[in-house]
Amino acid sequence: MSKPLTIAMPKGRIYEEAAVLMQKAGYELGADLDESRKLILEFPEQNIRVMMAKPMDVVTYVEYGAADIGIAGKDVLLEQDRDVYEVLDLKISPCYVAVAGLPDQPLSRIAPKIATKYPKVASDYFREQGEQIEIIPLNGSIELAPLIGLADRIVDIVSTGRTLKENGLVEYEKITDITSRLIVNPVSYRLKSNDIEEMVAKLSEVMEGERQ
Amino acid sequence: MVKRLMFEKPLGMRDTLPFFYNQKSKARKNLSDSILSFGYSFMDTPIMEYHETVGKVSATLDQQLFKLLDQQGHTLVLRPDLTAPIARVAASQLKDSEFPLRLAYEGPVFRAQQAEGGKPAQFEQVGTELIGDHSSYGDAEVIALLVESLKQSGLEDFVITVGHIGYVKAFFHDLLGDDEETIENLLNYLYRKNYVGYREAVKELTISSDKQAALLKLLSIKGGKEIFESSRSLARNQSCMQAVNELKQLYRLLEQYEVEKYIHFDLNLISHMDYYTGILFEGYAPHLGSMLCNGGRYDTLLPTFQLGASATGFAIHLERLVEALNEQENGDERMGIIVDDDSYSKGIAEAKRYRDEGYAVLLQHVDQIPDVKAFQLELTKTVDLTKGGGERNE
Numbered sequence: 001m002s003k004p005l006t007i008a009m010p011k012g013r014i015y016e017e018a019a020v021l022m023q024k025a026g027y028e029l030g031a032d033l034d035e036s037r038k039l040i041l042e043f044p045e046q047n048i049r050v051m052m053a054k055p056m057d058v059v060t061y062v063e064y065g066a067a068d069i070g071i072a073g074k075d076v077l078l079e080q081d082r083d084v085y086e087v088l089d090l091k092i093s094p095c096y097v098a099v100a101g102l103p104d105q106p107l108s109r110i111a112p113k114i115a116t117k118y119p120k121v122a123s124d125y126f127r128e129q130g131e132q133i134e135i136i137p138l139n140g141s142i143e144l145a146p147l148i149g150l151a152d153r154i155v156d157i158v159s160t161g162r163t164l165k166e167n168g169l170v171e172y173e174k175i176t177d178i179t180s181r182l183i184v185n186p187v188s189y190r191l192k193s194n195d196i197e198e199m200v201a202k203l204s205e206v207m208e209g210e211r212q
Numbered sequence: 213m214v215k216r217l218m219f220e221k222p223l224g225m226r227d228t229l230p231f232f233y234n235q236k237s238k239a240r241k242n243l244s245d246s247i248l249s250f251g252y253s254f255m256d257t258p259i260m261e262y263h264e265t266v267g268k269v270s271a272t273l274d275q276q277l278f279k280l281l282d283q284q285g286h287t288l289v290l291r292p293d294l295t296a297p298i299a300r301v302a303a304s305q306l307k308d309s310e311f312p313l314r315l316a317y318e319g320p321v322f323r324a325q326q327a328e329g330g331k332p333a334q335f336e337q338v339g340t341e342l343i344g345d346h347s348s349y350g351d352a353e354v355i356a357l358l359v360e361s362l363k364q365s366g367l368e369d370f371v372i373t374v375g376h377i378g379y380v381k382a383f384f385h386d387l388l389g390d391d392e393e394t395i396e397n398l399l400n401y402l403y404r405k406n407y408v409g410y411r412e413a414v415k416e417l418t419i420s421s422d423k424q425a426a427l428l429k430l431l432s433i434k435g436g437k438e439i440f441e442s443s444r445s446l447a448r449n450q451s452c453m454q455a456v457n458e459l460k461q462l463y464r465l466l467e468q469y470e471v472e473k474y475i476h477f478d479l480n481l482i483s484h485m486d487y488y489t490g491i492l493f494e495g496y497a498p499h500l501g502s503m504l505c506n507g508g509r510y511d512t513l514l515p516t517f518q519l520g521a522s523a524t525g526f527a528i529h530l531e532r533l534v535e536a537l538n539e540q541e542n543g544d545e546r547m548g549i550i551v552d553d554d555s556y557s558k559g560i561a562e563a564k565r566y567r568d569e570g571y572a573v574l575l576q577h578v579d580q581i582p583d584v585k586a587f588q589l590e591l592t593k594t595v596d597l598t599k600g601g602g603e604r605n606e
Contacts, residue, residue, distance in 0.1 A: 063501065064501040065499075065500065065501030065502075066501075083405070083502065084405065085405040085406075085407065086405065086406045086407060086408045086409065087407050087408070088407075088408065089408045089411075089412075181408055185501065186405065186496070186502060186503065187496045187497075187498070187500055187501060187502065187503070190371045190373050190476065190494075190496040191369075191371055191496055191497075191498055193434075193476070
């Protein structure tokens, strides 16, 4: 029997949707795994090993080959620009990256401050607009920044828009749509191509079915 | 400004300690023995080159080049590979030699890294260049030699993925005409391994659904020799047919070399945006997160040095090969002779006798050894000529 395929799965919100998708494709990972505190789970009968990782870290595990495959948000892929194959759009956890701020506040004309968890995405976007800006990197509660005058705008993920609304912020521009992607390590893509192709084919079939 | 600690090194630079040095030497020797046995001659070029010559034409991105200024203010680069320097030599000092040229090299190359991660900015490449042979026989020889060298170094489990950039470009031109921007865009998605982006870009094109389907089908053209049929049925223009024939011929030759079991085809393989011009390949081995070796045919490099010749070659990342071999043994076989004042001259004679037999022998005065037991454990064999110790083996 070949070596097990190691899959890095994101903990939290995306996990449940991803597990359902994997289940439909015939990979029984158990829906309540997320509750467990175990970080590595073995499924010998399916020749699979699952690693539970922080969503931001999935791409790192896959790039260095600690995991063969991973499920990662396009936001992380855009921000980190890692050397991995992006083979399938799983269309789960849809959301988008947007620029938001307090209503009716024109951008400061000198060098507006942008608070964000995504410094690269934000600076790429404003560079393309020809704007000169200053990035303020934050790790969470980004919405706080314009409220207390730390930043003019924020660049963040929006899914329902509720957090923005409850904090009295409005969306200015949408930067890009985000969904979760199936990513593959470049070496695994070559050396375990049969197992990986099989998984990609099964998942694509599920995706096709969902669309109709 | 952070004060540097005395033992710090520039970003991405690494020391090679004895254990790793031994393993590298061994792997390097095995590779070069194989390369020599195929009639290739080793050569070397300077570490520094002009930016406007070698720096500009090398396959490495400009932002990855180490640049410095010489006394006259010219921009120099630390060589990022040896292919471009060897092309320079082939087109100048060696241009009147008998072609095809079979040249080989081993040595450090330099590529600046991004701030984080500490990936090596200097690493060693062992490689070959076959210059002036534009046939499939040349492509096959280089790939067969690559497989042979890796096998000789002790690597058993590896895969060489082979593609053909000529096929992809001809295929795109056939379907998209002269829309260079779209072609560049699609090539870029393949180069960046972003198949999701490729599919989305194809779906947004205003072309017939047949053409769209064909562009999407390209992604599935990989595997064994069955791809000759599928790639032929996908594109019927002459350049594509020719590329497929080259791959087919290559496979037939690799079968004769008996290395075909290491070969996989993937027509989406794009190692570089505009460097390679024909057959290209990448090699992978388990336990490595990234590529072990790569190479291919390049036809536009030598003409930039005013030599109208086609060439092909490979480069192996030596440190990664050692990592893939994952050998535990040190390769460090030294014996020691422990002496005191009285036995020193006897020690010198004994050491000479053992050295003549081919041993690596160190001679050590007992007074300078902090812990004799630990000292002996470091060596494969010790002889104690001191009064207290008497003669002791093992």
